[in-house]
Amino acid sequence: MMLTALILADSRFPGGGHVHSGGLEEAAARGLVHDEPTLESFLRGRLLTAGLLAAGFAAAAARGGDLGRLDAELDARTPSPAQREASRAQGRGMLRAARRAWPHAQLGLLPPNPHQPLVIGLLVGEPYEAALTCAYLAVSGPASAAVRLLGLDPFGVNAIVAALPVQDVASRACKELPALGSPALDLLAEAHVRREGVRLFGS
Secondary structure, eight states: OHHHHHHHHHHTSSSSSOOOOTTTTHHHHHSSSOHHHHHHHHHHHIIIIHHHHHHHHHHHTTTTTHHHHHHHHHHHTTOOHHHHHHHHHHHHHHHHHHHSSSHHHHHHEEEEEOOOHHHHHHHHOHHHHHHHHHHHHHHHHHHHHHHHHOOOOHHHHHHHHHHHHHHHHHHHHTOOOOOOOOOHHHHHHHHHHHHOSSSSOOO
């Protein structure tokens, strides 16, 4: 794996991903995720929907696609305003950190307030590696959140992530620009932003 992709996929990269649970916090609050089997089901579903969508756009950006058009198309494929804002918030965070780590003129090609997959695609610059990074981030963040929120065994949680078809999703993402939806995740995201009281995660 390319060094840039490894750095971006590292949870220590200061791109702001640690404040997003990808819907896991809301799912846990509703009792939908409460143990390893329910977490595995949640992560698999997220990978095959939102993860595939993000990976496809990261691959397209890495191929040198029109970033403004891709940004608009990803917006159109993300019906939940909360999901769109979460993607853009993570894109802003990643771009802010990237400007220090890789200060080059290509970053200026990104539209204002870009979606995270486009930032990843531009920085990595190789379609499969960009798709793999995005697909992995789609499940690693929620998996980490599950350890913190539910007190699950981190060894068991990482075993779940390791068994997910992340590479298959990345390969598929390089062949098509997905248009599939994830209505359950959209509903969880909208409920999460309306939740009163303490929230540990932004999404």
